Amino acid sequence: MSETNAGVVIIGAGHAGGTAAALLRQYGYAAPIILVGEEPIAPYQRPPLSKAWLKGEADAESLALKPVAFYAEAGIDLVLAVKATAIDRVGHTVSLSDGRTLAYDALIIATGATARALPIPGADLKGVLSLRSAADAEELKAALRPGKRLAVIGGGYIGLEAAASARALGAEAVVIEKEPRILARVACEVLSTFFTDYHRARGVEFEVGATVEALEGGASGRVTGVRLAEGRIVACDTALVGVGAPPNDQIARAAGLATGGGVVVDIHARTSDPAIYAIGDVTHRPLPHYSRSFRLESVANALEQARQAAAAITGRPPPVEEVTWNWSDQYDIKYQFAGVPFDVDEVIVRGDPATGKFAVFHLTGDVIQAVEAVNAPAEFMMGRKLIGQRQPISRSRLADPAVSMKEVAA
Amino acid sequence: MPKITYIEHSGAEHVLDVKNGLSVMEGAVKNNIPGIDADCGGACACATCHVYVDEAWTDKVGSKSAMEESMLDFAENVEPNSRLSCQIKVTDALDGLVVRMPESQH
Numbered sequence A: 001m002s003e004t005n006a007g008v009v010i011i012g013a014g015h016a017g018g019t020a021a022a023l024l025r026q027y028g029y030a031a032p033i034i035l036v037g038e039e040p041i042a043p044y045q046r047p048p049l050s051k052a053w054l055k056g057e058a059d060a061e062s063l064a065l066k067p068v069a070f071y072a073e074a075g076i077d078l079v080l081a082v083k084a085t086a087i088d089r090v091g092h093t094v095s096l097s098d099g100r101t102l103a104y105d106a107l108i109i110a111t112g113a114t115a116r117a118l119p120i121p122g123a124d125l126k127g128v129l130s131l132r133s134a135a136d137a138e139e140l141k142a143a144l145r146p147g148k149r150l151a152v153i154g155g156g157y158i159g160l161e162a163a164a165s166a167r168a169l170g171a172e173a174v175v176i177e178k179e180p181r182i183l184a185r186v187a188c189e190v191l192s193t194f195f196t197d198y199h200r201a202r203g204v205e206f207e208v209g210a211t212v213e214a215l216e217g218g219a220s221g222r223v224t225g226v227r228l229a230e231g232r233i234v235a236c237d238t239a240l241v242g243v244g245a246p247p248n249d250q251i252a253r254a255a256g257l258a259t260g261g262g263v264v265v266d267i268h269a270r271t272s273d274p275a276i277y278a279i280g281d282v283t284h285r286p287l288p289h290y291s292r293s294f295r296l297e298s299v300a301n302a303l304e305q306a307r308q309a310a311a312a313i314t315g316r317p318p319p320v321e322e323v324t325w326n327w328s329d330q331y332d333i334k335y336q337f338a339g340v341p342f343d344v345d346e347v348i349v350r351g352d353p354a355t356g357k358f359a360v361f362h363l364t365g366d367v368i369q370a371v372e373a374v375n376a377p378a379e380f381m382m383g384r385k386l387i388g389q390r391q392p393i394s395r396s397r398l399a400d401p402a403v404s405m406k407e408v409a410a
Numbered sequence B: 001m002p003k004i005t006y007i008e009h010s011g012a013e014h015v016l017d018v019k020n021g022l023s024v025m026e027g028a029v030k031n032n033i034p035g036i037d038a039d040c041g042g043a044c045a046c047a048t049c050h051v052y053v054d055e056a057w058t059d060k061v062g063s064k065s066a067m068e069e070s071m072l073d074f075a076e077n078v079e080p081n082s083r084l085s086c087q088i089k090v091t092d093a094l095d096g097l098v099v100r101m102p103e104s105q106h
Helices: A015-026 A068-073 A134-143 A157-168 A189-201 A250-254 A299-314 A377-389 A405-409 B024-030 B066-073
Strands: A008-011 A033-037 A076-080 A084-088 A093-096 A101-103 A106-109 A149-153 A172-177 A205-208 A212-217 A223-228 A233-235 A238-241 A276-278 A283-287 A292-294 A325-330 A333-339 A346-350 A358-364 A367-374 B003-007 B013-017 B050-053 B082-084 B098-100
Touching: A008 A015, A015 A033, A015 A076, A015 A299, A068 A076, A084 A250, A134 A238, A149 A157, A149 A223, A157 A172, A157 A189, A157 A325, A189 A205, A189 A325, A189 A358, A189 A367, A223 A238, A276 A299, A283 A299, A299 A325, A333 A377, A358 A377, A367 A377, A377 A405, A377 B066, B003 B024, B013 B024, B066 B082
Parallel strands: A008 A033, A008 A106, A033 A076, A106 A276, A149 A172, A149 A238, A172 A205, B003 B098
Antiparallel strands: A084 A093, A093 A101, A212 A223, A223 A233, A283 A292, A325 A333, A333 A367, A346 A358, A358 A367, B003 B013, B050 B082, B050 B098
């Protein structure tokens, strides 16, 4: 692969980029590896930022993907607080914001996503935060304590996890969602209702179907409230904006790579240029189990594509195709979900949501397309397996919690 | 620091000093030892840090939570000594622990 011995350049030192670098060494790649990241710190895990870390149950050391010393020991050149500015596909080089130009044999784009900002007045007030980086999380954590009130704009997973963590830290929390229900884009109605009730019972307030018009500020320049379309103001000391994260695909577009809802890649994480790979949140990728393409935003996706790219670059057989999955921790709930509910014609709820342990299956005919499992690991694990196998099952047995998941699959 | 021996499915052996308080999974991942993926980072959500605990140590590593038990129940190639290594905390009492890795975590 490495005719010039320029090696691999990875732009983006997040979960995907950091994992790809480590895997290349695990897979025996011997040429140089240069890992370029905009943030000033070595690759770390983002999921705990809204969960365990925010609640003070995990420290910086446990967030880190690898100890700092690892990179030097593994011969990975870690270039931090530097941004890649342009790709020269003909010359096989990447320009950096520090003025350097790096040559590559293979390039991996792992630039992730950026939290979407609200295009409304007051969005630049102090105390209006997003939650994407460790620095964002530090700021949010400092604002969550008894007597303080957090307004979460956007009822998605990050917002709900932050609201749960705020309550655990003794702060008040209100979730403002423009759709008629929370999690509208990512979960079914049964789940929306369950999570709404669960949060309400723990003191979280909800404003759904609410359009945010502006953020109000005080004399200090800090946010004091969220103004809704009807004119009402929801008071807060801090506002967390969690309304999606578009892909950082500008550098790929400028280089003429195929893009569209992210950088378009194949099942080996290869872009339209065979020497360039893209992995993680920035990609628009095939979902082999569904014969479609999609943009997944999850750690599982980042890691799967890191394995795909590292395998392709080192000439190893491609990894097993995975069924996409993710999880969310809120209070004592372990929520796990797998698959994507495409072409669903039946929804089966297994178990009673009132017991706090149930799963929702989405099917096309007798084939499971997706599963959403609340404190139901067996349903998640077996559901995920069945999605991958495209194995038809009996709907009536699936709907009966007295029939074990192993028997459902038998 | 407790010494833990990680044995890959291929037989390759890695003896590591792992700090008290870390999980057995973290000991492998932070040292870039192949064979333990730990996709969820230790949240007991994925079952990709499956190991076989050496018979001499099965009592000392403690017991499984209901969550771990259920996750393992549906993992591949599970044996009575199977554990999710993210759920085993390293202490001085585990100095000398030996764990073996399955052929694949996926």
